[in-house]
Amino acid sequence: MNKVIIAFSVAVLVGGCASQGQQVAEVEQRDLFEETQRDAELERAEADKQAQIQQEQEELKRQLEEQQRRQELTDSEEMGMPDEPVIRPLSDNNFGTGDNRDDPWMQLNEPDSLLAKRSIFYDFDRYDIKEEFVPVIEAHANFLLEHPDFKIKIEGNCDDRGSREYNLALGQRRAESVKRAMTLLGVDENQIETVSFGAERPLAFGQDEANWSQNRRSDIVYPDQSL
Amino acid sequence: MRRLTLARMLIVGCFLLFGSIPGHAQLTIDVIGGGASQIPITVLPLKNEQGYEQRISEIVSADLRRSGLFRLGAVGSKRPFPTEVKDVDYPYWRAERAQNLVIGDLRKRSDGRIEVRFRMMDIASRSQALGFSFVVDVSQLRATGHKIADLIYEKLTGDTGVFSTKISYVVKRGETFELQIADADGYNPQVVHRFDEPIISPQWSPEGARVAYVSFERRKAVVYVLNVFDGTRKVLAAFEGSNSAPAWSPDGKRLAVTLTKDGLSQLYLINADGSGLRRITYSQSIDTEPNFSPDGKHLLFTSDRAGSPQIYRMPVDGSSDPRRMTFEGRYNVTPRYSPDGKSFVFIHRNQGRFNVAVQTIATRQLQILTSGRLDQSPTFAPNGKMILYASEIKGRGILAAVSSDGRVKQRITAQAGDIREPAWGPLLNNRQKESQ
Numbered sequence: 146m147n148k149v150i151i152a153f154s155v156a157v158l159v160g161g162c163a164s165q166g167q168q169v170a171e172v173e174q175r176d177l178f179e180e181t182q183r184d185a186e187l188e189r190a191e192a193d194k195q196a197q198i199q200q201e202q203e204e205l206k207r208q209l210e211e212q213q214r215r216q217e218l219t220d221s222e223e224m225g226m227p228d229e230p231v232i233r234p235l236s237d238n239n240f241g242t243g244d245n246r247d248d249p250w251m252q253l254n255e256p257d258s259l260l261a262k263r264s265i266f267y268d269f270d271r272y273d274i275k276e277e278f279v280p281v282i283e284a285h286a287n288f289l290l291e292h293p294d295f296k297i298k299i300e301g302n303c304d305d306r307g308s309r310e311y312n313l314a315l316g317q318r319r320a321e322s323v324k325r326a327m328t329l330l331g332v333d334e335n336q337i338e339t340v341s342f343g344a345e346r347p348l349a350f351g352q353d354e355a356n357w358s359q360n361r362r363s364d365i366v367y368p369d370q371s372l
Numbered sequence: 373m374r375r376l377t378l379a380r381m382l383i384v385g386c387f388l389l390f391g392s393i394p395g396h397a398q399l400t401i402d403v404i405g406g407g408a409s410q411i412p413i414t415v416l417p418l419k420n421e422q423g424y425e426q427r428i429s430e431i432v433s434a435d436l437r438r439s440g441l442f443r444l445g446a447v448g449s450k451r452p453f454p455t456e457v458k459d460v461d462y463p464y465w466r467a468e469r470a471q472n473l474v475i476g477d478l479r480k481r482s483d484g485r486i487e488v489r490f491r492m493m494d495i496a497s498r499s500q501a502l503g504f505s506f507v508v509d510v511s512q513l514r515a516t517g518h519k520i521a522d523l524i525y526e527k528l529t530g531d532t533g534v535f536s537t538k539i540s541y542v543v544k545r546g547e548t549f550e551l552q553i554a555d556a557d558g559y560n561p562q563v564v565h566r567f568d569e570p571i572i573s574p575q576w577s578p579e580g581a582r583v584a585y586v587s588f589e590r591r592k593a594v595v596y597v598l599n600v601f602d603g604t605r606k607v608l609a610a611f612e613g614s615n616s617a618p619a620w621s622p623d624g625k626r627l628a629v630t631l632t633k634d635g636l637s638q639l640y641l642i643n644a645d646g647s648g649l650r651r652i653t654y655s656q657s658i659d660t661e662p663n664f665s666p667d668g669k670h671l672l673f674t675s676d677r678a679g680s681p682q683i684y685r686m687p688v689d690g691s692s693d694p695r696r697m698t699f700e701g702r703y704n705v706t707p708r709y710s711p712d713g714k715s716f717v718f719i720h721r722n723q724g725r726f727n728v729a730v731q732t733i734a735t736r737q738l739q740i741l742t743s744g745r746l747d748q749s750p751t752f753a754p755n756g757k758m759i760l761y762a763s764e765i766k767g768r769g770i771l772a773a774v775s776s777d778g779r780v781k782q783r784i785t786a787q788a789g790d791i792r793e794p795a796w797g798p799l800l801n802n803r804q805k806e807s808q
Contacts, residue, residue: 270680270703306746307726308705308719309572309793310617311674311681313586313593314630314637314658317614321636340592341614341632345570352746352767 249292253367259284265323267361269304272318274326282323285365286330289337298338298366299323304357305344313343323363399558399771399791403438404781411528414445414470418490419455419477424513428488431517432474435535435557436524439758440780445470457491457500465495472501472528474520485509488516492524502527514559532755538797539760540564540574540583541771545789551585553600556753556796558784564598565605573617576797577624577644583795584608584618584627595629597644608646619662619671621688628652628662628671628688639673641688652690661706664688665713672697672707672716683707683718685733698731700738706749710756710776717741717750717759728761730776741778749792752776754799760784762792 253260265278274282289295301316320339328334349356415433436442447453448468454460455477465473476490485507492502502523506516515536522533535556543550549571554561565571569588576583577597584597593616595609609615613632620627626643637660639653653659657677664671668688675684675694680702686694698704703721710716710730720729720740728742728750741759748762756776763772765783769790773782785791 307703307721308661308674308681308748310630310661311658311705313572313614313616314632314660317632317637318658339613342570342588343572343593345572345588350767352764 249288249295252288260288263365265319265363265365266358267319267363269306269357269361270315272315272322274322279326281365282326283330286327286332289327289332290330293333293336296336296338296368298340300346300364300366301339301341301343302346302348302360302362302364303344304360305347306357309344313341313345316341316343319361319363323365399554399561400785400787401438401558402783402785403440404783410443411441411472412443412445412470413472413474413524413528414447414465414468415474416447416453418475418488419453420480421478424478424486424510426513426517428476428478428490428513428517428520429474431514431557432521432524435518435521438557438782439525440775440782441525441529457493460493462495462498470495472524474524481507486513488513488520490520492527514555518555518557531757532799534753534755534758534796534799537754537799538576538580540576540795540797541791542571542574542793543786543789543791544570544769551583551598553583553797564600564603572793574793574795575618575620576795577620578622578798579624580798580800582624582644584620586616586618595627606646608644609640609642609649611649617660617662619664621664622666622668628664628673630660630662639671652688653686653694663708663716665709666711667713672709674705674707681705683716697733697736698738699736704729708750708752710752711754712756717752719748719750728759728774730759739778741774741776742772742781744772747772749794751794751796753796758782758796760794760796762794 252258255261259281262281265274265281267275285297289297299320301318301320303312303316305312317339320341324334324337324339327337344360347360349359413436415429415436417427417429421427421429433444437444446468448464450461450464454475460473460475471494473493473495474490475493476488479487479489481487486509487505487507489505490503491500493499494501504520504523506519508516518535521535525531525533525535537556538553539556540551540553543552547568549567549569550563551565551571551574552561552563564583565585565587567587567589569591572586574583574585581601582597582599584595586593586595590610593614594607595615595618596605597608598605608618608627609629609631611631611633614637615629615631617630618627619629624644626641626648629640629642630637631640632638634651636656637658638651638655639659639662641650641652642648655675655677657675658681659673659675659677661674662671663673670685671688672683672685674681676682678696681704682696683698683704684694685697686692697707698718701721705719707716707718714734715730715732717728717730719726720738722740725744726746726748727740727744728747729738729740731738742761742763744763746764750759750761752759758773758775758780760771760773763770769792771784771791771794773784774780
């Protein structure tokens with residue numbers, strides 16, 4: 146059940162940031178086309194219902210799989226603790242296989258997993274998290290929930306146009322927005338440190354959008370494995 | 373009175389920095405464009421100046437030419453060059469279309485020091501407009517040239533000369549960052565801080581003895597204050613989170629800084645010794661880049677409280693709410709008051725370009741002064757006549773300067789590396805006007 150709530154809170158967070166302009170447009174339309182609006186609302190309600198059903202089914206399926214896995218665990222490990230809650234990432238693009246589940250470093254280094262993705266990218270002068278990066282944040286949040294002894298650093302960066310000082314503040318805001326998303330997902334805020342490098346640590350050095358877009362990012366940084 | 377005044381001159385410009393590393397890169401300044409009507413001036417070689425590495429007449433000519441406000445006349449064919457008032461052949465110089473003629477000489481004294489004498493003659497009225505004598509060490513000849521250029525500039529334009537001032541800036545060479553200080557003409561660059569982490573936002577204290585700046589050497593932004601005379605450095609602000617955007621109050625006793633210790637970037641006041649921290653903005657947005665008005669009563673700053681970064685003004689004592697100052701465009705940042713407090717420069721995003729703009733506070737009239745693609749970090753000369761800023765050519769960071777009316781443009785390049793984050797130093801305190 147926890148997972149559903151998590152999914153909704155992220156959706157609200159992202160929607161809230163991104164769609165202010167859209168909301169204004171909707172208000173104006175309602176005045177002009179009330180009837181169309183009502184039809185649309187009915188349609189939307191129906192769609193919502195369908196989505197809910199689907200979600201419930203998926204949840205059920207997941208719970209079943211969960212039970213199955215738990216069974217396998219207790220079968221293979223006599224010393225396993227069946228009462229320990231098992232928290233798994235929401236995404237179907239799972240970060241680990243059963244084999245390395247117990248080694249956090251192997252999970253983190255799984256090349257094709259969401260956990261291998263460590264950067265969130267932004268539009269110019271923006272700090273809201275685009276929908277495509279929500280699964281990445283979820284994966285890391287779940288990892289941190291599973292490993293409360295892990296601490297990460299989120300480093301905010303900007304392209305180097307405009308003001309270096311404003312970009313330093315904007316980078317901080319970018320890092321903070323990732324931290325906030327993770328704490329909303331239940332991660333202890335003491336596990337996350339934020340820092341901004343502003344425009345001072347570019348990955349790409351060219352002066353065009355292709356380069357700038359690589360520099361507008363938050364990096365999720367895990368401590369050095371050798372530590 | 374045609375008396376030559378002996379002005380005792382203390383040239384602070386030597387900058388004998390304790391433990392400083394000599395910079396490798398000399399800066400090159402090119403002038404592009406010029407003033408509407410240039411003042412004619414003829415600077416003749418001073419007698420005996422050829423014996424020294426620093427030729428004063430060349431330094432004076434270069435300073436005046438670089439300002440864009442003067443037209444340098446030919447030195448004529450008459451030899452030897454006049455050095456005394458009685459030597460000046462007025463009809464000849466009038467025929468040469470000279471209006472202001474600079475003459476003089478150098479004399480070695482028994483104590484090893486050099487007496488530099490110069491006069492500026494007004495050809496039309498056949499009279500001396502300026503006349504000074506300086507007794508200086510050989511190491512001060514260059515500074516003496518700047519001093520003479522300042523006196524000529526002031527006499528002929530009515531504005532204060534800034535040829536004797538310093539600039540600071542950051543040079544990035546590979547992964548190494550250097551905070552450098554140089555003469556306003558780019559000569560004599562000194563590395564005052566070098567580190568393999570970024571340096572940004574250098575700001576001169578009002579008396580010119582200290583530079584506050586932000587270094588990332590602790591893997592996050594921390595504000596330091598460097599004493600440029602003895603090379604000592606101390607931490608001004610290293611609170612939790614980011615510490616940046618130092619701005620000196622006009623009395624040099626405190627600074628405004630941006631801290632994130634309480635969440636988002638907000639403005640704080642802090643005494644120059646690091647004591648007495650006090651928060652002065654309370655917004656749910658970014659507040660940064662504070663800049664004191666010359667009377668010390670107001671702050672300009674950048675805030676995104678209205679959804680995009682804009683420039684606001686607030687009383688330092690917090691007695692009223694910040695007022696928005698910029699309304700054109702969706703990106704206005706880095707405000708800096710003009711020395712007279714009547715206008716401010718800032719970076720204005722205009723059709724995808726980032727340019728230096730100036731706005732009059734009373735009329736809100738905005739004028740875009742530059743046409744680069746990625747201009748940054750404008751800083752006024754202490755006389756308010758020029759604005760130094762960071763720009764780029766083919767992806768390489770350079771400094772550029774533009775006159776406050778947009779007519780004169782200069783380009784300043786380092787031999788190697790990216791040059792950025794300029795800050796024009798103040799007029800030196802002991803540059804009091806000598807009586808004539």
